Amino acid sequence: MSAAAPESGQQDLGGWLNQLRAGVLGANDGIVSTAGIVIGMAAATKSVPVILASGLAGLAAGALSMASGEYVSVSTQRDTERALLDAEREQLTRDPEAALAELTQEYVDKGLSEDLARQVAIELSAGDALAAHADAELHLDPEALTNPWHAAVASIVSFAIGGMLPLLAIVLVLVTARIPVTFGAVIIALVLTGWISARMGHAPPARATLRTVIGGALAMVTTYALGLVFDV
Template sequence: MDESSHDEPHQDTLGGRLNWLRAAVLGANDGVVSTAGLVVGVAGANASADTLLTAGLAGLLAGSLSMAAGEYVSVSTQRDSERAALDQERRELARTPEAELEELAGLYRQKGLSAELADEVAVQLTRHDALAAHAETELGIDPEGLANPWHAAWASFLSFTVGALLPLLAIVLPPKGVRLPVTVAAVLAALVLCGWGSARMGRAPVPPAVLRNVLGGAIAMAVTYGVGALLGASGV
């Protein structure tokens, strides 16, 4: 067997990897950026450490719960749609099995198989598991691999919390004079790590992912700090 085939991503493993990326790595990235923007903006208004801690904790809790709820709703909607499509396919297989067999063979012919081979493949897969064959080929769904909304929600909640803790601790633990530079350095380092991790796990180029992450986080912190400094100077 060609050794390079071990490095080639298969559809099922790649799909699972990307689902966890969306719920975990990107959740942590959101936690870093949103909390950093919040605490840096409050710090720009010359707030005390207690105020920074309160604002950061409130942002952490609100963000993690929002991420978990949004992920649960999104994945639940996706799963409901997939279940409805599978139920429809089951009814069609029960009512018109011959027509469904011909449809499956036609799909394989569209993929480039000869008519004879397409018919044989359709017959064999239908005998083995007709629903799985139609779900994969016609709908692009794995009946045994539907996403779990609770798993996605918990992954988002935990990853956002972990990501948000870094800028929160970086802004409240150091002395006042070095809070901002320590926080900015810690956040940018975390964004580099998140960009690298998402690119590696998704088998995408690393430099563009890291650059997007760092630029996005830097812009967010610069804007919120500027707003906080203006509001603090005006006494609002």
């Protein structure tokens, strides 16, 4: 396996991690935004149909917004990757010797001797010059660019799943226990998503989880207070 072509397992792992990232973020947003809506409505009214309708509307709007945002964001990233590959392809066509010198220098910078670096660059370029340069210089695989549709689908599904937790908790529990049960369920879910996102980013789990929980709790307390103001 050449250095210019990452193993298929590595490509699959990168795509899977991208979808997992979008999924975790989508679930977190779904939990917080839907919880904020239903807790605010529960503070304002005891009508289950009103609370349910508001929660479903917020869940649908949020899921579509999250998916479209992920699609636009990843599409922009994909366009940038394609532009970089086009520039690399143009250089290979216009001045292959200069491109070979650049690739050789990349391997020299990684610790190879000048002669060995040039030999590696020549052999890799003979197979697939664009893939060799893209891997060494851009850290890209031309055959495995980011997919905006995967991120969008992961976002909309995870947002909907995350949003269903506070929605079900608020409408299936007795009136007197709605808000505390929903608050507790949301906090537990936020601890889980905060820990997962921290592990994915190799960050300290405690700090990231605390930030996630504080943000979600603040959103619920704020919307609850607003709901009390408009008590009907």
